Amino acid sequence: MLDKKEIIKNLTILPSFDEAERDLEGGIRLHIIQRLYKLFQPLPIHIDIWNMVISLMYQGYIARNPLDKNYKRFIHDTGKQIINRTYDLNNRTDFRTTASSGVIIGFSGMGKTTTINRILGCIPQVIAHNSYQNHHFNHIQLTHLTLQTPHNSSLKALSLQFFMKVDEILGTNNYKKYVSRNLSVDAMLPLMGMVAHNIGLGLLVIDEIQHLQNRGVNQMMNYFVTLMNSFGVPVVFIGTPASYSLFQNEFRIARRVTGNGEILWNNMDNRDTFRFFIQSIWKYQWNRNFTSLNEEIIQLFYEETQGISDLVIKLFVNAQRLSISSEREELTLDVIKKTVKENFKLMKPMLDALRSGNPYRINQYEDLRKNEVFKVKEQSGLDIESKLIRKGEESKVSPQDALEVQRFQRAVNKKKFNLAVDDIRRSFFEGKSKGVPIYQILKDEGFIDDMNMWEGTGI
Incomplete structure (x- = not known):
């Protein structure tokens, strides 16, 4: 439980730097510049993601106290039923989960996966317990686990990945013990839940969720809902804007995500956050002649990167490489422009679309769609998203919500916005x-x- 200053301190990674290194041979400096790729400068959104992750993990553990008699009885009975193959996922009334889910959806290159890995890296992944409050308590706890969404939306591949990763981290033999060639996915899910209970899994991270294909979306989402409801494991989904429709179309997941943890991460605007970011990296120059940061350079960097943090770092690194290899030894506007011309060729159509601000052009690239949910708040305090107005969606909302949607429509017609x-x-x-x-x-x-x-x- 850390305050903002401590969170920033824990997340920050600054590369090793000494101004005397600017006098080293050019070939050496070309390698030293690569240190910049390890830099992690916390921004306000990183604090939000930290708080979301920690909150989900802590809340998920509330109903899973290993010292609680009722919970221990539930674990024992569940394990027995799974072994005897009498376990029914759809008939669980003796366990009330406190687990929920969170979602991080953002542009490619903004650092979604890197941020999650950095946050989870501050939490011990494996904790070997010997005692608790002067009582003997022998238990090995796995606080978090990250899985990659299979490209073919295969639930079996995801399940196998779960068992293999747990075995790799803990040195166990769950894969050999539970998995067989003919074992169905329906049989694997209870086994996953049992293993999650046994190791006290605190958080499951599902990365690259946009890989889900149409035929596998509903099945996969049902899978995650069951994992949360029946076994109390919180889940964090990570994906590009291409995955946003998955959560909108699956009401049960959207309901769980909304209010618990929904991070929509667009590219940075040319404002305080972007300027703070570029100022924080600017001192790491290995050119012999240091170039001071000015408004022209800031504007050029934003124009050529559109506020995508990964591109900002790559432009900064490659511009220095060009200035060193060409023996100019200085970051000038011409050097930066030449670097873009030589190194950003493949990204030019996407960046041009972002510069245009034309939603039609931007939406041609699924990884660049801006997640701008248009909401209106009435005096009742209820937020109604414009997506509810779509034909056929009325049946999914209550009469009160439908009334609010009608008010929303009337307000739009009167052009009050x-x-x-x-x-x-x-x-x-x-x-x-x-x-x-x-x-x-x-x-x-x-x-x-x-x-x-x-x-x-x-x-």
Whole structure:
């Protein structure tokens, strides 16, 4: 349980640096620059993720006190039923879970996985208990485990990965003991839950959740809901914006995530956070001539990276490499621009889409979709997301929520909202008021492609 200052201290990783190293041979300095890839500068969003992870872990343990008689009886009875193959996942009334889930959805390159690994790295993964409050207590606890979502959405592959990773960390033989070639997924899930109980698993992290394919989404989500409800294991999902629709479409997961831990991580705006980030790394220059940070450089860095932290570091590293190898030994605007031209070729279409601010162009790249949930808060204090207005969604909300949705719709029709300039709804309202066809408005603003360019090509 740490305060903000202690959290920042625990997360910070600063590379080794000595100004005297600027006088070393160029070949040596080219290797030294690689230290920058180890840098971890905590930002406000990292504090939010820390608090989410710790909260989920602590809350998940509340109902799983290994010294509680009722819980010990539940573990014993569950294990016996699983062994005898009489365990029923759908009929569990003797265990009330306190586990929940969290989700981190953000741009590629913002450091989602790195941040989670850094936070979990501050927590001992394995704890060997000998005693508790002067009582004998012999237990090995696994506080967290990270799994990668299989590319083919295979539940069996995920289950096998679970057993293998637990065995790798603890030196156990669960895979050999429980897994057989003909064992079904339905049979594996209770075994996973039993192992999770036995090792006191505090948190399960599922990374790259966007790999879930349509045919495997519902089955996989049911899998995670069961893991939380029946065995009390909190789950954190990590994915790119391509995975956001998975949670919107699965109401049970969305309900659990909302209010417990939902981090939507877009690229940084050219404001305080981005400027703080670039200022924090700028002193790590191994060019012979130190270049002071100025407004022109800040603007150029943002223009060429669009506030994606991984690209900021890569541009900073490669610009230094170019200045050293070319013997210029100074970070100039020309060096930075040349670095972008030589090293960011593959990313140019994506970065151009971000610079345009055109949602149509941005949405062509699933990893770059901005997660901007449009909400309205009525006097009742209830938040209604605009996605609830979609046709067919009314059946999933209560009558009171449906009434709030109707109020939301009336408010939209009356144009009570201050919509952003690039908001497609603004185009709709303006076109309607001017009598201009909506199609023409959307075409003029770049939301619709002009297909005339393909005429005569034979395509």
